[in-house]
Amino acid sequence: MDKQPKFKRRAEARPDEVLDAALEMFLEKGFAAAKVEDVARRAGVSKGLVYLYFPSKDALLEAIVRRAISPVADSALAQLAVVEGDPRVALRRVIGALMVQLSDPQRMAIPKLILREAWQFPKVAEMYRREVLDRAIPAVTALLQRGMDQGYLRQLDAELTVRSLVGPIAVHLMLAEVFDIAPGDGLALERFMDNHLAILFDGLSAHPMEHGQ
Amino acid sequence: MDKQPKFKRRAEARPDEVLDAALEMFLEKGFAAAKVEDVARRAGVSKGLVYLYFPSKDALLEAIVRRAISPVADSALAQLAVVEGDPRVALRRVIGALMVQLSDPQRMAIPKLILREAWQFPKVAEMYRREVLDRAIPAVTALLQRGMDQGYLRQLDAELTVRSLVGPIAVHLMLAEVFDIAPGDGLALERFMDNHLAILFDGLSAHPMEHGQ
Amino acid sequence: MDKQPKFKRRAEARPDEVLDAALEMFLEKGFAAAKVEDVARRAGVSKGLVYLYFPSKDALLEAIVRRAISPVADSALAQLAVVEGDPRVALRRVIGALMVQLSDPQRMAIPKLILREAWQFPKVAEMYRREVLDRAIPAVTALLQRGMDQGYLRQLDAELTVRSLVGPIAVHLMLAEVFDIAPGDGLALERFMDNHLAILFDGLSAHPMEHGQ
Amino acid sequence: MDKQPKFKRRAEARPDEVLDAALEMFLEKGFAAAKVEDVARRAGVSKGLVYLYFPSKDALLEAIVRRAISPVADSALAQLAVVEGDPRVALRRVIGALMVQLSDPQRMAIPKLILREAWQFPKVAEMYRREVLDRAIPAVTALLQRGMDQGYLRQLDAELTVRSLVGPIAVHLMLAEVFDIAPGDGLALERFMDNHLAILFDGLSAHPMEHGQ
DNA sequence: CATGAATGAGTTTTCATTCAT
DNA sequence: AATGAATGAAAACTCATTCAT
Structure with a gap:
């Protein structure tokens, strides 16, 4: 350039x-x-x-x-380990950071590339998994688990819950990126984050209902 | 074969x-x-x-x-339109159906292909968007909106909420597929669905907290 | 059709x-x-x-x-053999016939095809030569030769003179066909024939000149 | 090689x-x-x-x-424009040059190629027409026209007369090339040129005849 | 270090020809 | 006689990789 x-x-x-x-x-x-x-x-x-x-x-x-992998997680992830008290504050921060990062094209580039091409290159996929996912996911899982153990969060499967945390963000960006499907006003990151966190923390329900399976 | x-x-x-x-x-x-x-x-x-x-x-x-596109959704989607009463029942059914479908390799094949290759073929992406996403997303959005209007669900942004519904599933499957990251027992669909719905409906929080930004 | x-x-x-x-x-x-x-x-x-x-x-x-070859020449060529008196009358008729034939797309088709493709197919070229050219050229040559012998035409090389007879027609049609170069009014066959015959019989010169080489 | x-x-x-x-x-x-x-x-x-x-x-x-096209004609054609006096001298020179050029395989190559293939490639045909034919034909036409205006040549259609000039040469070479039909002694260019010019200038006729038609 | 001309194996695509029905 | 699905050999074109300079 x-x-x-x-x-x-x-x-x-x-x-x-x-x-x-x-x-x-x-x-x-x-x-x-x-x-x-x-x-x-x-x-x-x-x-x-x-x-x-x-x-x-x-x-x-x-x-x-x-x-791209080396400098990952070292900063942000370290913090998660030492969180005390209500983990929702930390989660809000993590999710916010994640969203900002991924909405920055520079930052989004690597994961996008990985998702598109990695499966063709097992070595690459494995590398990314080992260096990034296998560090980040357990860190978040641990954060969630601690929140559950300390009574801040409901007792759920912490490992699976990570999907609920990251999934909406991933899909939000993918819809916009691949299919050009976005809410009227661009990515609407602020609104999206509020909506996401509202559901994540307190659910959709107006009133609890008796869950039957 | x-x-x-x-x-x-x-x-x-x-x-x-x-x-x-x-x-x-x-x-x-x-x-x-x-x-x-x-x-x-x-x-x-x-x-x-x-x-x-x-x-x-x-x-x-x-x-x-x-x-693959033609027969899509016409069946399942039609049902959504006529849901009465608590939409959570319908949502549970929709999510269950979605998960079962996508965990069937045959069914997962097309979306997987699209996600990998579509961006290179705008025509294909556009076709998929028009025929599948532009039908499915509004249908679910409408379902959610009705639930909110009728007081079953909290007042949130229905359009963005769709991401929270689909996102976790997508990421769950992608992690397993691309990076071979799954809970110990395979896809654990039952458990995953319970966990997902629990969060989706009632949130992570053990007790509501005062949200400040 | x-x-x-x-x-x-x-x-x-x-x-x-x-x-x-x-x-x-x-x-x-x-x-x-x-x-x-x-x-x-x-x-x-x-x-x-x-x-x-x-x-x-x-x-x-x-x-x-x-x-296409079989029926060729049998009719027209036979007549040439029995021409008596001034051969220019016969020539005028031959040239006229030739021109009319070749300006008919149906009739022009075969020679056109031959000219384009024959060199790739020695067998075809040879066949055409044997059946058509080796009959037509000698017939015309003979007509010319007789005209010369009988004093109607100047003593020239009859065999080479055939080229002067046919050449202008061939080029006239080729220019029109391949390069779309024609006199203002289409093929202008009448005018062209008059012009061609005028030169062929009496030459371009207004007054004879002493030819030196 | x-x-x-x-x-x-x-x-x-x-x-x-x-x-x-x-x-x-x-x-x-x-x-x-x-x-x-x-x-x-x-x-x-x-x-x-x-x-x-x-x-x-x-x-x-x-x-x-x-x-091949670029360097065409610029030299030879320029001369035609300045011819004074009896144009037959110039014509003899033009025809001679043309014949020598075309009997040189190197020089003949391009026109041969064009004639065989050009009609399949309109762009090529058009290029050749524009650059070569549209320059050469008018130049010769003008030469002839001047000869007619100045009384050296009979009043004929100069444009059509070009065909009588070039046609025999083209056919002579084509017969030899495509059908291997030549006078006994190879191309016999000298003899052919003499014959061609003799007819072109003074016609075939031993004595003028009354043209009807 | 740096270049970019040169290579050739590998891919897509075409089409004359065959053959089961 | 007639069909048209099927074949496969051949041709155009691509591009990662090399290497003489």
């Missing part, structure tokens, strides 16, 4: 610039349809140079994911 | 057999990676025959979706 | 109908680009039937030419 | 080498029958390289014609 400062390349940054370009192209056209030449052109380098840094097209995908 | 008896071709069924094979292959390898020859072999026919019925590989994808 | 009279096919006419259709298609699209199925459809029969009558696509071309 | 010294590729010349090879193959086998791989092999390069320079097989044909 921006032409590099004439000469004197920051040689160190090169591989990263290539990965940036690759990520863009893969999102735009999909991994299979994106050509290595597209990536090179977008990065402002020659096709050959891409192969100087990465041994294959597949390796590009892997590197993209690997690079 | 089963070799038909060499001669006596059921010509009528052929296009459908090809589409079945194509669907399988596209799911297995992805649209781009699946070769037309794979599809033909899987269908037990020659490559040429595929092109006798479908003008291009793209057309296969489109035809798969088109075929 | 016209649907055959319901049932009771004139089975004898079939091969000819196929050839008609093939000729049309070959002219329209060229031999290589015309599909056998096109021919069949145009003839109103099935692809299989074409192969019942003709062993291959090539054979269609050959048959077209063979069929 | 000659293997270039393995390394040291003259990248500049490549597209032209490919076009040369393509021209040869198209003439040899016809556009439809010539395979891109044939062209590549003939040019001593790989199939892929052909597509590196030309987006499609069609584009090869177009490029061949386009390349």
Whole structure:
């Protein structure tokens, strides 16, 4: 996008610039349809140079994911472990953070890419699972479990409850992204979060009813 | 799969057999990676025959979706319109049906395919949106809205609430499918549904709390 | 074009109908680009039937030419042999006939086809040469030669003179056909023939000049 | 044909080498029958390289014609405009030049290709017409017209007369080329030209006759 | 380091021809 | 005789990858 400062390349940054370009192209056209030449052109380098840094097209995908994975969770997740008192405050914060992150195209890029392509690349899927999901999900699960144990939350299956927490957000973004289905006013993130949390914490029901199965 | 008896071709069924094979292959390898020859072999026919019925590989994808779309929802959706009384009963039924359907690989196939490939084929995405989502979502929205108007459900944004209804299911299945992340006992659909509905109807909270933002 | 009279096919006419259709298609699209199925459809029969009558696509071309060749020249050419007196009268008649024939699309079809495709099919070229050209050219050559011998025409090379007789017509039609280059008023055959004959018989020169090489 | 010294590729010349090879193959086998791989092999390069320079097989044909067209006629045609005095001298020169050019296989190649294939490719036909015919024909027409106006030539239709000038040459070469019909001694260009000019200037007739019609 | 010309294996697509009915 | 479903060999075109410079 921006032409590099004439000469004197920051040689160190090169591989990263290539990965940036690759990520863009893969999102735009999909991994299979994106050509290595597209990536090179977008990065402002020659096709050959891409192969100087990465041994294959597949390796590009892997590197993209690997690079994105490292810094994950370390910050946010750590906090969850030390939450005291009502976990709903923390949950509200977690969900808010999640939503903001994912509605930022930059941040959304990796999960989107993973979801689209990962199943074709078991190595990548496995990597993402191990590094991201296997850290994030247990952390949230633990937070929920603690809330249940301490009486703040009802006794439910904490592991499954994570789905109720993340699911609506994922679907909200997917509907907008893939099918261009959104409430009248764009993503309406504020409203959506309020609605989501209202249901998540207190349910849909106006009055409790006797549940029979 | 089963070799038909060499001669006596059921010509009528052929296009459908090809589409079945194509669907399988596209799911297995992805649209781009699946070769037309794979599809033909899987269908037990020659490559040429595929092109006798479908003008291009793209057309296969489109035809798969088109075929799957027609019979959608007409049955289930019709019922929603006539629900009287507490909509939670209907919702429980809808969610149950949805979950059963989607956990059936046959049924899950199309949405999975769409989600993976549709964005590359705007025509397909648009078709699916128009025929499926634009019918199903308003139907559920209306059900929820009626429930709110009649005092069974709290006053929330019905349109956004649909996400809370569907989201957890989608994510539950996706985690299992893509990342092989499932509760110890497989999909645990029964348990998952109970958990989901419990939260959806009555929330996570053990005791209501004063919501501040 | 016209649907055959319901049932009771004139089975004898079939091969000819196929050839008609093939000729049309070959002219329209060229031999290589015309599909056998096109021919069949145009003839109103099935692809299989074409192969019942003709062993291959090539054979269609050959048959077209063979069929067209037989009746050629037998009529007109015979007359040339018995011409007495000033051959210019006969020439005028020959050229007129030639021009009328060739300006009739039906009649022009075969030569056009030959010219376009024959060089790819030595057998066809050879057949046409043997049956048509090797008869027509000597006949005209003889006519010219007699005219020269009898003092009606100047002593020139009769064989080469045939080119001067036919060439302008061929080019006139080709320019119109291939490049859409024609005098303002369509083919203007009358005017063209007058012009052609005027030059052919009496030359361009207003006054003879001394030819030096 | 000659293997270039393995390394040291003259990248500049490549597209032209490919076009040369393509021209040869198209003439040899016809556009439809010539395979891109044939062209590549003939040019001593790989199939892929052909597509590196030309987006499609069609584009090869177009490029061949386009390349050949540019330098046309600019030299020879310019001279015609300034002819003074008896135009027959100029005509003799024009016809001679034309004949020499067209009997040179290199030079004949393009018109031959055009005549065989152009009608399938309207773009090509149109290009050739515009760039070559629409320049050459009017130039010769003007020359003839001037000759008529100045009393050197009889008053005839100059536009149609062009056909009488070019036609015999075209047919002479075509007969030889397509049907292998030539006077005993090869093309006999000298003799043919003498014969052609003799008729063209002074006609066939030994003595003028009273034209009727 | 960097380039981009060059390759060739791999894919989609076409279509003459066959053959069971 | 007639059909048209089915085949498969062949051709156009693509693109990841290499390598001489």
